[in-house]
Amino acid sequence: MMIDFLRKVPLFASLTNPQLSIISNICTRKSFKAHTILFQEKEPGSVFYIVYSGSVKIYTAATSGEEKILSLFKSGDSFGELSLIDGKPRSASAQTLEDSTMIVLNAPNFLDLLKSNFDISLCIMRELSNRLRDTNQHVHDLTFLDARSRVIKSLIKLANKNGIRTGNIVTIKMMLNYDEVSQMAGVQKPILMQVIRDFQERQILTFLGSEMKLDLAKLRG
Incomplete structure (x- = not known):
């Protein structure tokens, strides 16, 4: 109803x-x-x-x-x-x-x-x-925030608003493409990709199909 x-x-x-x-x-x-x-x-x-x-x-x-x-x-x-x-x-x-x-x-x-x-x-x-x-x-x-900090804050905002949390892992359905995420963060796309690659190397971010998983424990570490 x-x-x-x-x-x-x-x-x-x-x-x-x-x-x-x-x-x-x-x-x-x-x-x-x-x-x-x-x-x-x-x-x-x-x-x-x-x-x-x-x-x-x-x-x-x-x-x-x-x-x-x-x-x-x-x-x-x-x-x-x-x-x-x-x-x-x-x-x-x-x-x-x-x-x-x-x-x-x-x-x-x-x-x-x-x-x-x-x-x-x-x-x-x-x-x-x-x-x-x-x-x-x-x-x-x-x-007041540098480009990297704006990217991180935008990812956290996506996680808080659109993610599903299980323990320290937040699963986010990727509704936006990288161009749109960079626009939302107010940074150039190369900067966004640099932060994402860094997070992937540190296993803070992992991608599975159309989903992104954010490890909050490693992000805080």
Whole structure:
């Protein structure tokens, strides 16, 4: 049931069953193929998304075509609310990384929901505050961390958000290619590859098919 899934979404974790029922009644489920662009930067915003299954990257693109990945979202994560709230165009683009299913709310329903339910509005405000803090931290990292440190921090971030931990080993499904990981870390690809080769030699990182295993004990050593 939709309400059972919504109950597990961190954004709505503090809501009551009646409040979750309200959300469930106004949202729909849609499926998208891998690499589908859900919306593009500077487009008008019309939909709020919650990832039901699969994964999505949020990114911006320079006039040269080079991308900068801002965030990765997986099941339970939500995005797309900012332009619905302020009425301005999308600040970034969104694309599925694999076959994915989204829970969607259109703009009128989303805004009516915020107007009539303070608790839900507060949840959205908290989520936006968390993302602002993440952005501030990213700016700090780009300013004060060297390239190698940024790569390591990005790998740890991938592990924390998308990995499955067993003891000291975190298994991460590699949804991004090396170009995308380097963009996310804010480094040139050769630097990323240098760090990865070093980690492989020290057995901190191992690759098995489409999965990457990160040994936290050896990383700390």
